[in-house]
Amino acid sequence: MTEDARDERRPAGGLEASVMAALWAADGPLTPGQVQAGLGADLARTTVTTILSRLHDKGVVERQRRGRGFVYFPVQEVQDxxxxxxxxxxxxxxxxxxxxxxxxxxxxxxxxxxxxxxxxxxxxxx
Amino acid sequence: MTALLLLPLLLPCALPVLARRALARLAPAAALWAVTLCAVALAGCSLAALGAFVLIGLLRLPLFAAFGEFIHPLHTASALIVVPAAATSVGVLAVCCWTLVRSVLRQSRAFRIARTEAGRRPAAGDLCVVDSPRPDAYALPGRPHRIVVTTAMLRSLDGPEREALFAHERAHNEGGHHYFLAAAELAAHCHPALRPVRTTIRLAAELAADEAAAARVGDRRLTARAIARAALAGHAARTPRPDFAAAATTGPVPQRVQALLGAPGRPRAGRAVAALLIACTALSGAAAAAGLVDFHHRVEVAQGEETP
Structure with a gap:
């Protein structure tokens, strides 16, 4: 897929930064689709979801179940x-x-x- | 001899104009290198010249002449010139040393804080988000490099503009621009005429990062818009306070935006200004070296080891 080829050229840290920035810039929790729309870069939806779960594993992003998926928001009072x-x-x-x-x-x-x-x-x- | 040593003290006065020319004519990254190296060289030569004046003055004093085992009096310009020159140089050098040491201590402290914090586990890639109502963003050099951005800044830009901002800050870190800024700062403390050059070097670093960001995101207008919007957001958020010294000239931000909106321009022929910068540096270095060699020769003569 061409989109994946484009994604691979960017360092993973840069993608995490972009996704994190989109979450912070938003007023409320975002679905992966909304994050994808808010990004400057063209990223595949699956890539955005992967990055979001990686950020969640790191504990810098919280998520809540909404409907069939999750909505994500940055951890305001960072415990780490x-x-x-x-x-x-x-x-x-x-x-x-x-x-x-x-x-x-x-x-x-x-x-x-x-x-x-x-x-x-x-x-x-x- | 004395006249030769005056040259390294006078040449820095030509650098502010030359530096601005260089920035207008050369590619920003080239101008950044050229002007910074030139400023550091001129600062070093002017310090060497001041040191030579101090030595000459000291060796005119009988105590130091005896210490130097002089058998003939040191042949220099009249004591009426040499002694006040030495006294002035001592004062100037003392002030230079004091501001230099203070600047080095402060800068290394700021770097230490930055490095300690940046060395921790990343929040999200290389991005540190600070929850603050004031729009602000800066590059934080260290191992690994970081970029620090406030939430207000993230909110005042859209997605593509944020990418341009990140690309700009990453360009600062990857280009090692903090070394240039630190060198400019040190040079500015060595000679008063090099102070305006510091401003030019800072602008050169910003322009170089802007160009890198524009190349990275592939859109000059987008980069220009991100810079303008970030600046206006920061301006609006600042509490109004009386502005006593309104600058007569355009500040650096409109210059950067204008540079990006203008033609992606091949820089105009910068050979002449580059040659002038090199000539200025070479002249200063040669004058300082010739002055010192001549001074050394006179000391040897006074010690009876060489004939005049």
Missing amino acids: AHGLTARRMHTELDRDSDRETVLARFVAQLNPDDERILRDLLESDG
């Missing part, structure tokens, strides 16, 4: 240390300006004119 340390690290690095010097951030702070310029650019792009 990882989510907590990520949050602690975030506040720790946020405290001073050092983070600016060593960590590459996705977007820098906008200055007052930037917002207008950005909106113009987005609009002209259609």
Whole structure:
């Protein structure tokens, strides 16, 4: 299947990240089909289901039975240390300006004119 | 001799303009390498020149002249120039050392925190999600590399845009951009003129990651939209506070978006600016080396081991 061939080229960690991101971005629990629709990548439904159960095994995703299948949602209060340390690290690095010097951030702070310029650019792009 | 040693102190002043040119003319990844290497070399040469001034001044003092077993007086420029130059250099070097050590300590602390946390078992692949109402995302280098993204950031982007964001952060990690940022930071503490160069290096790293992300997701517009949307979301979420120093120029984010929306552009001929960067580095290195060799020769003469 061509879809599987495409899936195999991506590292498994990257797929887990994408699926996890889709779950966090949603307002409520998602079925594998909804996760598949919310992903940026073209993934086979079976692949999404496999990744979801792997994430469930790791304990970072909860699931509930709904109808014939499951709905999945991220574990909010992570009992394993990882989510907590990520949050602690975030506040720790946020405290001073050092983070600016060593960590590459996705977007820098906008200055007052930037917002207008950005909106113009987005609009002209259609 | 003194004039030669002034050159490595003056040349860094030309780098901010050259660096901006290089970024405009060269491919971002090439500009990142070229400007960072040049900044580090110029910083090293300017420190060497300052050190030489200090040594020259010290050896004019009778105590150190005796210590150096001089049998002739050291032949240098007038003491009226040499001694104040040495005193100034001592001060400047002390400030440099202090800020350098502080910066190294802070950076290694931030890296240590990052590494410790990133070394733990992954939550989902390389992604660390932080539940926070402020949209934010950054690359977290370490073993293994991680990307940290807040829930607010994930929610302000759609699926394909999130892929572009992940590709951007992974490009930072895979490209080792944190080494360039750290080098830029250190160079900025060595010479005040290298401070604006740090901003250029940061922008070069972002542009390089943007290009890599666009290539990875195969869509420049999508990447541009993800960056713009993330920036606007972050801007809206920030509590309004008085902006005392509104920048006169466009900030880095619109520049990045513009670069992605523009033609996938073959960079304009960058040979001239690359040659200028190399010339600048070579001149600084040669001047520092020649100054030091000449100084060494004069010391040997003063010690009676060589004839003038």
